[in-house]
Amino acid sequence: MGASVITVENLVKRYKELIALDHFNLDIKEGEIFGLLGPNGSGKTTTMNCILSLLKYDKGVIKIFGKEMKPDSYELKKDIGVVMQNVAVFDELTVYENVDYFCGLYIKDKATRKQYVEEAIQFVDLEKFKKFYPKKLSGGLLRRLNIACGIAHKPKLIFLDEPTVAVDPQSRNNILEGIVKLNKNGATIVYTSHYMEEVEQICTRIMIMDKGKNITQGTAAELKKMIRNTETIHIEILNLPDSVIEKIKELTHVYKVEYAENLLKVFYNGGKHNLIKVLDLLSKEDLSFGRVYSELPTLNDVFLEITGKELRD
Amino acid sequence: MQVFKTYFKVSKKHLGAFFIYTTIFIVLLSVFVAQRKEESDPAAFQSSKIKVSIFDHDQSDLSTSLVSFISENHNIVKIDEDLKSIRDKMYIRDVEYVLIIPEGFEKKLTSTDIDPSYGLEAYKFPGSVSATFIQSQINSFLNIYSSYTILGYDANTANEKTLETLSLETEANVSAALEEKISVPHIYYTIICYILVSVIVMCIAPIIIVFNKEELKNRTNLSCVSQVKRNLSIAAASLIFTLLIFLLFTVISFFMAGNEMKTGIGALRILNTFVNSIVCLSFAFMIATFVTNENQLTFIANFFGLASSFLCGVFVGREFLGKAVVNFSKILPAYWYMDVEIALSKYNNISQFTESTTRTLTYGYVIQILFAIVMFSVGMVISKSRKSA
Numbered sequence: 001m002g003a004s005v006i007t008v009e010n011l012v013k014r015y016k017e018l019i020a021l022d023h024f025n026l027d028i029k030e031g032e033i034f035g036l037l038g039p040n041g042s043g044k045t046t047t048m049n050c051i052l053s054l055l056k057y058d059k060g061v062i063k064i065f066g067k068e069m070k071p072d073s074y075e076l077k078k079d080i081g082v083v084m085q086n087v088a089v090f091d092e093l094t095v096y097e098n099v100d101y102f103c104g105l106y107i108k109d110k111a112t113r114k115q116y117v118e119e120a121i122q123f124v125d126l127e128k129f130k131k132f133y134p135k136k137l138s139g140g141l142l143r144r145l146n147i148a149c150g151i152a153h154k155p156k157l158i159f160l161d162e163p164t165v166a167v168d169p170q171s172r173n174n175i176l177e178g179i180v181k182l183n184k185n186g187a188t189i190v191y192t193s194h195y196m197e198e199v200e201q202i203c204t205r206i207m208i209m210d211k212g213k214n215i216t217q218g219t220a221a222e223l224k225k226m227i228r229n230t231e232t233i234h235i236e237i238l239n240l241p242d243s244v245i246e247k248i249k250e251l252t253h254v255y256k257v258e259y260a261e262n263l264l265k266v267f268y269n270g271g272k273h274n275l276i277k278v279l280d281l282l283s284k285e286d287l288s289f290g291r292v293y294s295e296l297p298t299l300n301d302v303f304l305e306i307t308g309k310e311l312r313d
Numbered sequence: 314m315q316v317f318k319t320y321f322k323v324s325k326k327h328l329g330a331f332f333i334y335t336t337i338f339i340v341l342l343s344v345f346v347a348q349r350k351e352e353s354d355p356a357a358f359q360s361s362k363i364k365v366s367i368f369d370h371d372q373s374d375l376s377t378s379l380v381s382f383i384s385e386n387h388n389i390v391k392i393d394e395d396l397k398s399i400r401d402k403m404y405i406r407d408v409e410y411v412l413i414i415p416e417g418f419e420k421k422l423t424s425t426d427i428d429p430s431y432g433l434e435a436y437k438f439p440g441s442v443s444a445t446f447i448q449s450q451i452n453s454f455l456n457i458y459s460s461y462t463i464l465g466y467d468a469n470t471a472n473e474k475t476l477e478t479l480s481l482e483t484e485a486n487v488s489a490a491l492e493e494k495i496s497v498p499h500i501y502y503t504i505i506c507y508i509l510v511s512v513i514v515m516c517i518a519p520i521i522i523v524f525n526k527e528e529l530k531n532r533t534n535l536s537c538v539s540q541v542k543r544n545l546s547i548a549a550a551s552l553i554f555t556l557l558i559f560l561l562f563t564v565i566s567f568f569m570a571g572n573e574m575k576t577g578i579g580a581l582r583i584l585n586t587f588v589n590s591i592v593c594l595s596f597a598f599m600i601a602t603f604v605t606n607e608n609q610l611t612f613i614a615n616f617f618g619l620a621s622s623f624l625c626g627v628f629v630g631r632e633f634l635g636k637a638v639v640n641f642s643k644i645l646p647a648y649w650y651m652d653v654e655i656a657l658s659k660y661n662n663i664s665q666f667t668e669s670t671t672r673t674l675t676y677g678y679v680i681q682i683l684f685a686i687v688m689f690s691v692g693m694v695i696s697k698s699r700k701s702a
């Protein structure tokens with residue numbers, strides 16, 4: 001692993017009574033796509049804004065590229081790109097002018113800037129919309145413009161705060177691919193989201209947070225290994241007698257069985273060919289069933305098992 | 314530089330207000346000028362007498378002579394002496410000029426300490442030619458009368474001699490009054506008080522509001538451009554924009570009244586408008602710190618522009634407004650602008666200024682600058698407190 005790009009130690013942030021970040025620690029290495037995953041209000045944006053010195057915090061030490069980050073650390077800011085959760089563009093400027101404005105906050109040289117702006121617009125695939133005003137762009141295109149504005153100056157460290165909210169699946173995939181590409185080109189990425197699928201898809205390391213605290217971190221595979229669940233089998237079935245449910249519970253590796261609204265859920269920790277075994281039992285009981293499928297554990301299961309609640313609301 | 318340049322790019326999208334108010338200005342200006350011209354048609358004017366009401370509280374030899382002098386030349390209309398009926402009658406043009414002669418008037422005139430208005434009070438339409446005409450007659454009467462008393466003539470002889478002298482002068486007086494008093498610069502620089510506040514607030518505040526939007530402000534603060542530099546760029550760009558607007562209206566005034574503008578009085582008018590522009594800029598800055606959308610802004614700009622223009626005597630003369638209103642309007646910067654403009658409108662030449670005129674002008678300029686400083690500071694305090702919240 002590379003050198004530390006961001007280190008956060010014992011960060012405490014209060015909004016009056018509310019403790020938004022509670023002795024929060026973070027260490028992000030060069031070359032990572034680091035995912036901050038947490039439900040709404042868990043403190044992802046607050047973390048980001050504290051790291052960027054946009055917010056004052058009550059306690060803690062924040063370093064970027066080994067140097068302390070302060071509101072006037074302009075040398076550090078040069079190498080940082082930010083895509084904020086709320087789209088920040090001028091309605092009065094065209095797509096091109098917007099990217100040029102934000103790029104120009106970092107890059108003084110005109111020729112370089114022009115090239116960078118063109119590249120950024122190309123990167124988010126907005127060439128056809130250069131002369132458009134933001135009001136005329138769809139939600140997905142607007143998000144892409146927001147990204148172009150954040151990364152045009154070719155920063156080494158990029159923060160993206162839920163860049164895919166309210167974006168259609170097609171655009172979402174484009175955006176995710178783009179982020180991976182930025183990372184391949186050498187940028188370290190901090191990516192916050194409450195969509196576990198996205199985080200799982202692109203992040204090299206994930207931190208799950210809740211109520212301003214780090215719950216756990218690791219690669220997706222590592223996180224999933226932390227929990228008991230290895231597989232959940234779903235079977236649609238009518239009028240399942242209690243006696244059969246009892247029998248299923250006794251199968252090996254089954255640790256929990258739920259039956260509600262004609263859907264049977266069987267939870268496993270370990271074991272092989274679990275699906276065949278449970279279907280075999282059902283046919284022996286002479287029961288017919290509908291749709292059957294098996295699910296591997298998700299980050300939601302990880303979250304559920306640790307906090308006792310769903311990641312998604 | 315980036316913020317500065319973008320300011321003007323953004324401003325292009327907010328020029329609508331500029332064109333709207335410039336159009337309103339030109340329309341208002343033509344209406345006002347046309348109205349004065351009509352009133353001042355010399356033929357119609359000389360043959361028709363002015364409808365005057367007089368309240369004589371002095372009942373002295375002098376006041377009686379003055380009243381009889383006026384009644385010989387004009388039609389006297391009897392009305393009640395209270396502000397409401399005076400205003401009503403004047404609005405329907407039953408009366409064009411109301412003169413109030415206070416008690417002790419004669420004593421004051423014949424004493425050594427002469428005040429240029431002789432302590433008389435009058436109600437008239439601002440810029441009305443008939444009123445100016447009758448006022449110049451009254452002033453001539455009193456000037457000549459007091460000269461004769463100073464020479465030692467008794468009241469009766471002074472009166473006779475004055476009437477004699479005046480009959481010679483009247484002819485000349487009429488045409489002089491007419492020529493002078495369709496003063497385009499005065500009308501121009503009165504209406505501009507309303508227009509400037511609207512144009513500057515509606516052009517500048519929306520741009521500042523855009524830059525102050527939470528997301529854009531934060532996003533800019535995350536870059537290499539410091540907050541101080543960003544604020545200075547916005548301030549400098551706003552100032553330049555304001556100066557451009559000011560210059561434009563100044564240039565137009567030269568087109569409309571070239572020669573009259575190329576005088577000391579013209580220069581003082583321009584200075585007054587310059588100071589007023591800075592006040593409007595401060596005001597725009599102040600409201601941009603708490604207004605968040607264009608509708609609120611339009612409402613505040615229109616309300617403030619119209620209300621302060623009415624209260625401070627831009628659309629109707631102050632003599633219609635009642636003491637309380639006039640006193641109240643002193644808390645508005647437009648009052649002090651109009652104070653200067655009214656003072657300037659009485660002269661053709663700087664050399665005629667009395668000490669009290671100079672004082673009025675100085676107060677007017679200085680107080681406007683104080684208003685600008687106060688509003689700017691209030692804006693700073695509001696934006697600071699927003700930031701820490």
Ligand SMILES: Nc1ncnc2c1ncn2[C@@H]1O[C@H](COP(=O)(O)OP(=O)(O)OP(=O)(O)O)[C@@H](O)[C@H]1O
Nearest residue numbers: 015018020038039040041042043044045046047194
């Ligand atoms: N300016 C503020 N004043 C007071 N409380 C705030 C403020 N900003 C955020 N909070 C609170 O702090 C907590 C963390 O908010 P934050 O925006 O960091 O969450 P988040 O993880 O980014 O959520 P989301 O997924 O909705 O973006 C929330 O409970 C939120 O209500």
Ligand SMILES: [Mg+2]
Nearest residue numbers: 044045046085
């Ligand atoms: Mg957030």
